[in-house]
Amino acid sequence: MYTSDSALRAFREARHTFIDGARIDMGQLATSLGVDRTSLFRWVGNRDRLLSEILWSLAVPTLDAAAAAAAPSGAARIVDVLDRFTADLIQAPYFRIFLTREPARALRLLTTTESDVQSRFVGRVTALIEHERRNGSFDPEPLSAEELARLLVRISESFTYADLISGETPDPVRARATFEYVLRPVALPTGDR
Structure with a gap:
């Protein structure tokens, strides 16, 4: 499980997206968090x-x-x-x-x-x-x-x-x-x- 605040924020948003039945898109997730994809991948894999x-x-x-x-x-x-x-x-x-x-x-x-x-x-x-x-x-x-x-x-x-x-x-x-x-x-x- 994720421990940093940034990773937890990304995880929670992605989890919410999943529960809503939408596809998790890493590019869209990075944009919604205001970060680049490299940072997102570093946080959550x-x-x-x-x-x-x-x-x-x-x-x-x-x-x-x-x-x-x-x-x-x-x-x-x-x-x-x-x-x-x-x-x-x-x-x-x-x-x-x-x-x-x-x-x-x-x-x-x-x-x-x-x-x-x-x-x-x-x-x-x-x-x-x-x-x-x-x-x-x-x-x-x-x-x-x-x-x-x-x-x-x-x-x-x-x-x-x-x-x-x-x-x-x-x-x-x-x-x-x-x-x-x-x-x-x-x-x-x-x-x-």
Whole structure:
């Protein structure tokens, strides 16, 4: 995330533009801030980096809201968080506009292993799984928490970006059913709780 006042001002203006459903143009952004493009790039990096930061800044409160409304523990909690997050992304108008306007860029920024957004999302899901494991309410075995998180993130991506990947309609109901199928709770032996 950006720390200087200038970078934060540029980020906030770009984020507002994104939420309004408009395309972020670095030249226009520099002009609106009263600086040249070189200064803007020095503050926020290139357009892809700025978009990645904006996308993650919108994902965090969505994940936090999903966690706040989720079941209290176990596989049900993980399913709820992922279900609510995926459904919110599918329904967010500014997000759908971005995906429609720049599908190749969106997929690259959101779904590749080089993506800051995807790695952060995997990190959050890994932490959620680890928290439930430490509480004794979920066991990801035979996978590690990170391996399971990567699988769950890929499921989320498959349904969120279904229109771009396979030409199907994004479907939060099918996404939830898939999360439930993969995370079917397994009763832990009494001595392991």
